[in-house]
Amino acid sequence: MSIVTQSPLFGIALTVAAYSVGLWVNRRTGLSIANPNLIAIPLIILCLLLTGTPLADYQRGGEVINMLLGPATAALALSIYRQKEVLRENFLPVLLGCLAGSCASVGSTLALCKAFGLDEALTASLLPKSVTTPIAVELSAQGGGVAAITIVVVIFTGIAGAALAPGLLRLLGITDPMAQGVAIGTASHGIGTARALGLGQRPRSAYAKGDKHPRIC
Amino acid sequence: MRQLSLLFALYLLAVWVCGLLPFAFPASVLGMILLLLLLLTGAVKPRQVERGADLLLQNMMFLFVPAGVSILEYFPLIRDKVPVLILIALVTLVVTLAAAAFTVRITAALLGKGRRAEK
Numbered sequence A: 001m002s003i004v005t006q007s008p009l010f011g012i013a014l015t016v017a018a019y020s021v022g023l024w025v026n027r028r029t030g031l032s033i034a035n036p037n038l039i040a041i042p043l044i045i046l047c048l049l050l051t052g053t054p055l056a057d058y059q060r061g062g063e064v065i066n067m068l069l070g071p072a073t074a075a076l077a078l079s080i081y082r083q084k085e086v087l088r089e090n091f092l093p094v095l096l097g098c099l100a101g102s103c104a105s106v107g108s109t110l111a112l113c114k115a116f117g118l119d120e121a122l123t124a125s126l127l128p129k130s131v132t133t134p135i136a137v138e139l140s141a142q143g144g145g146v147a148a149i150t151i152v153v154v155i156f157t158g159i160a161g162a163a164l165a166p167g168l169l170r171l172l173g174i175t176d177p178m179a180q181g182v183a184i185g186t187a188s189h190g191i192g193t194a195r196a197l198g199l200g201q202r203p204r205s206a207y208a209k210g211d212k213h214p215r216i217c
Numbered sequence B: 001m002r003q004l005s006l007l008f009a010l011y012l013l014a015v016w017v018c019g020l021l022p023f024a025f026p027a028s029v030l031g032m033i034l035l036l037l038l039l040l041t042g043a044v045k046p047r048q049v050e051r052g053a054d055l056l057l058q059n060m061m062f063l064f065v066p067a068g069v070s071i072l073e074y075f076p077l078i079r080d081k082v083p084v085l086i087l088i089a090l091v092t093l094v095v096t097l098a099a100a101a102f103t104v105r106i107t108a109a110l111l112g113k114g115r116r117a118e119k
Helices: A008-029 A036-051 A055-067 A069-082 A084-089 A091-115 A120-126 A133-142 A147-172 A177-197 A207-215 B002-020 B027-041 B046-058 B065-069 B071-118
Strands: none
Touching: A008 A036, A008 A055, A008 B065, A036 A055, A036 A147, A036 B065, A036 B071, A055 A069, A055 B065, A069 A084, A069 A133, A069 B002, A069 B027, A069 B046, A084 A091, A091 A120, A091 A177, A091 B071, A120 A147, A120 B071, A133 A147, A133 B027, A147 A177, A147 B065, A147 B071, A177 B071, B002 B027, B002 B046, B027 B046, B065 B071
């Protein structure tokens, strides 16, 4: 078997298959908790553990997929560019909102990590959690964090944001769509925004302002 | 394919530039800044990159799967801390939401007043 699992195509094939299952379950159930990544990642781990395949074998192919994240992050520039009109009109509120939200996120995470006595690597993995995943991973790595932990926490934050943010904002009395958009975007980035609105993959309403811009905050 | 190769080349250029910088800076973020500048100055038209860029953007979450699988290696380290991690994630989510929402509201309100005063 090892001749199969050591081929880089093994990791790629397993990832594509597991993600397809994740997408299928997500579409069938329509639940934000049934996030494709949240299904694909445990599924792959389960396959590796059951067959006794080393993680290193899987990552021969996994690394190839991972490498595409660099250009994909650069491509985010297009999403920002598409929002340029909205950004120009509301530059200051959006910028300050993202800034305040990001500071609040980093500050409260730091304070709580200290309070619970978490070590430095774990704290570094959590700090960038409300930034969009590719940038969060870079920031986490540069601060001595663990990319895998950051990814899982970012996905969790996105899903929690999708489930809770609209209700919380209503409780706080925030009804302005721009304030809601920036808040959801800053707190839980794209997953939260897309799911919370049930608008599918490309939210084009006022919320999209909040979705795209905080990706760089 | 041509659009993808343009994005790959841009990213590799960013990797090269980041290697020359005296401090650590993520190449992917530099690549994003470069592409945004190219788009804003009109040197690159959106239609010249959008098919390639959308292909990557729409499948972005798929690209994170392998990195997420690496949690397997670290799980023993964080097993005891899972409840604390969930608590931290939830509390900071609420704080972040509130801070961002109120700042937008206050700034927009102040700007609105300023504009009305000018009239």
